[in-house]
Amino acid sequence: MIGIDWGTTSFRAFRLAPDGTIRDRRASQRGIVNVPDGRFSDTLREEIGPWLAAGEDRVLLSGMIGSRQGWLEAPYLPIPAAPADVAAALTDVPFDWARVKLVPGLNGTDAAGVAEVMRGEETQIFGIPSLLAAGGIACLPGTHSKWVRVEDGRIAGFTTHMTGEVYGAVRGHTILGRTMRDGPANGASFEAGVRRSADPGGLLHHIFGVRAQTLVGALAETDAGAYLSGILIGHEIRAAMPAGAVVHVIGAPELTKLYAGAIATCGGYAERQDGDAAAAGLALIGDLAMWD
């Protein structure tokens, strides 16, 4: 079968053997915001045409492709949800050259009853067998970081943190960006920012310190971006992580490395999951699904 993690800005396709092994892969920038005029069907055919010609006829899609802004809206499935629950709630998509199904996103509420949603991360979570088997905490860092609690083989709870997007907005559109120049993302200044997030005063105060410390010469312009990043990621981790937790950090290596260091600074233990969690999750859901 073919499994595709089709997000807002990226498209990643995997040709999968029956045992889940990745036989081939493709990646492009054709995320849903880069597909003009709703031409998802044409885009899909262009991307995976050779695999279809080679005989593949099952395609499973996860991620923002199933959102209102995507190809077809796949209704959210409420948590708790196991891989079999998700596999039983796929949405069929009309496509002339293969059977295409969409993985639903998940919804729930946080501890205070406020709505929560995810699309795509559930598939990555299901791609970590040890997490499904033993339960635990996962962190999927990024534009909208997710912290996920897995219990009894199901996704039992999760929260979203706008860390990456707030970093971009603050760096690009506040006074802080004026005195920042590119520099190392993961060094002493990043760690200083993570430590800073434990001080009194709150996030809105701590980020002003990026400017004040630069003004008085205590922070180099090339270190200011990493310090800001450390402050924001530190606040995310301290708010989301249970004390002393073991956290499965799922994502691209440079990001899992950054978060693993910050999690250690905040008193937790990180297990980096740099593999193809999305491919493994798509294989598992595809295997549990009814295709006929």
Added chain:
Amino acid sequence: MIGIDWGTTSFRAFRLAPDGTIRDRRASQRGIVNVPDGRFSDTLREEIGPWLAAGEDRVLLSGMIGSRQGWLEAPYLPIPAAPADVAAALTDVPFDWARVKLVPGLNGTDAAGVAEVMRGEETQIFGIPSLLAAGGIACLPGTHSKWVRVEDGRIAGFTTHMTGEVYGAVRGHTILGRTMRDGPANGASFEAGVRRSADPGGLLHHIFGVRAQTLVGALAETDAGAYLSGILIGHEIRAAMPAGAVVHVIGAPELTKLYAGAIATCGGYAERQDGDAAAAGLALIGDLAMWD
């Protein structure tokens, strides 16, 4: 004398009687970023020419006009600082038609030793006689909100919170802005946001709830901006305000009203100071200064 609060985006001038009474006033948008090519001298003459012609010959300037981006850089004065300390540290500015002096900004460190700076707020603080006399806590809300501790007639400590600027960046440059439409700033949704800031999960999580609650239909698009504002202001207050404090809130009436409600929601007591604190502070400093 003439007292001028000359900030980043606004210019407010007061013609003051010897007892501090405001005899006349002017306001314009000619803040320092709106003065081209460093033409501060010409701008000042255009704004207050008639008062100079009427015989005024002492001009006291406070605010960002004394910053590196302003007319002349007035060095920061370290805290603790009383009005007499500030009056003894004015910087003379060359100007052919009157004696012009700049009020210095203040600097210090927060509880963790991180640098802090203010320019202009010290003058407003000094314009509240009851605060100087009895000591206490002041809040000056805005783009960069200041929380200030006054003891023994001196500014003893302060912290800055980037609340207003982060609101603008998040609303204008993240996904949250896409589902926001103009609506009432100070109503039930604002208060819900302030209450939300007490929940677990942290600021970066709480603001994602603006999107999630809108997606599931629990928050109207016209209420989303006020809810976001309440979350941010609530986080500022809970991080900055000593428990059960009486807070002097200094600023424009619509902003002091918003903050007074939020301070009450967070368990504090607000005393709104909607008067011309800058004018009163300029009069006090000008009275203590050596002009000859």
